[in-house]
Amino acid sequence: DIVMTQSPDSLAVSLGERATINCKSSQSVLYNSNKKNYLAWYQQKPGQPPKLLIYWASSRESGVPDRFSGSGSGTDFTLTISSLQAEDVAVYYCQQYYANPQTFGQGTKLEIK
Amino acid sequence: EVHLVESGGGLVQPGGSPRLSCAASGFTFSDHCMSWVRQAPGKGLEWVATIMQDGSETYYVDSVKGRFTIFRDNAKKSLYLQMSSVRADDTAVYYCARASTDTAYRPLDYWGQGILVTVSS
Numbered sequence: 001d002i003v004m005t006q007s008p009d010s011l012a013v014s015l016g017e018r019a020t021i022n023c024k025s026s027q028s029v030l031y032n033s034n035k036k037n038y039l040a041w042y043q044q045k046p047g048q049p050p051k052l053l054i055y056w057a058s059s060r061e062s063g064v065p066d067r068f069s070g071s072g073s074g075t076d077f078t079l080t081i082s083s084l085q086a087e088d089v090a091v092y093y094c095q096q097y098y099a100n101p102q103t104f105g106q107g108t109k110l111e112i113k
Numbered sequence: 114e115v116h117l118v119e120s121g122g123g124l125v126q127p128g129g130s131p132r133l134s135c136a137a138s139g140f141t142f143s144d145h146c147m148s149w150v151r152q153a154p155g156k157g158l159e160w161v162a163t164i165m166q167d168g169s170e171t172y173y174v175d176s177v178k179g180r181f182t183i184f185r186d187n188a189k190k191s192l193y194l195q196m197s198s199v200r201a202d203d204t205a206v207y208y209c210a211r212a213s214t215d216t217a218y219r220p221l222d223y224w225g226q227g228i229l230v231t232v233s234s
Contacts (some may be wrong), residue, residue, distance in 0.1 A: 010184055040220035042158075049224035050158065052151075061222065093158055097218050100172040102148075102160040 002026050002096050006105035012040045012113040019081040021108045023094035031098065038098035041070055041079045044107075045090045053092075054079065086112065115139040117209045118223035124231045127183050129199050135192040135225055136211030142165070143187040146212035148221060151205035161207070162194065166215045179201075199232045206230075 003026040015021040029038045037057035042050040052061045054070035057077055067082045081088055089112060095103040121133040133149070149161040162183040163172045171183050182195040190210055206229050210221035 021212075028187045038218060044158075049227055050221075052220055052222045053225070054211070055220040055222075094160075095160075095220070097220055100163070100217070102163070104158040104160065107157045 001101055001104050002029065002099060003036040004094055004096055004103050006094060006106065008093075008108060010109040013081075013084045013113045014087065015113075016083050019088070019110055021086050021107050022090050023072075023077040023079070024076045024110045025096055029098040030074050032104070036082075037073050037077070038084045038096055039070075039072070039077050040094065040095045040097060042062065042093045043090045045089075049064065050093065059092075068087075081110075083091045085088075085113070086102050115211065115223045117119055117211065117223060119207065119209050119225045119228035122207065122228035125199055126135075127200055129232070129233055130132045130195070130228060132178060132196065132229060133194040133197065133207055133209075133230070137190045137192065137209075137211070139234040140211070140223075142185075142190040144215055146215060146217050146219070147183075147185060147192045148210045148212060149183060149192075150208045150210055150221070151203075152208070152227070153202070154226075155206045156205075159205075163212070163217045164192070165217060170217070172217060194232070201232050202229060203231045 007022045039057040041054040048059045058070045091107045117137045148163040164183045166204045206227040208227045209225040211223040212219040213222040
């Protein structure tokens with residue numbers, strides 16, 4: 001199974017500042033035939049289901065604010081929130097959909113400092 | 114608008130066989146792979162199973178293989194998870210989720226609100 005490891009487990013950032021969450025996979029999730037990274041990021045607010053933010057490691061889902069961006073390739077990925085807003089308080093998960101079982105990172109809890 | 118509504122959860126005795134349902138609307142159900150993802154209380158997300166758009170192939174996490182069955186009825190626009198021999202560590206909120214296209218290897222772009230299954234005597 002591909003193990004997804006996020007860092008840090010929790011993060012406190014001041015409003016308007018940048019937040020960075022990392023995700024590392026135990027093996028590459030880059031599919032050579034199409035050069036796509038099978039990596040997604042989700043946001044989960046308390047009492048709500050997860051919401052897809054980023055797919056193919058760096059493509060923003062429709063309706064997601066442009067302060068959210070994804071980067072990385074192969075085994076190392078990053079979710080960046082360029083200017084933290086109060087409504088961004090949530091737990092963030094990375095997920096690989098390269099192979100079954102599809103696996104999630106353990107989650108990173110983002111709070112306001 | 115896409116809607117996924119789960120039902121069938123609740124308190125179940127160990128060894129029981131609950132069936133979860135997910136009613137889909139707002140999109141062409143038969144064009145999408147569908148998945149179940151669960152979340153134990155206070156824990157992270159765990160992918161449980163995926164079914165191809167025509168039901169021809171299914172995939173499971175090892176911990177539920179042989180105990181859970183994912184299936185669908187495209188005419189009824191419904192997804193199901195038949196659970197059996199449930200145990201305490203199956204206690205979780207179960208989410209129905211849509212894959213973004215007709216292949217299993219795609220992100221999950223819409224999720225239901227989830228249904229709680231509690232396994233306890």
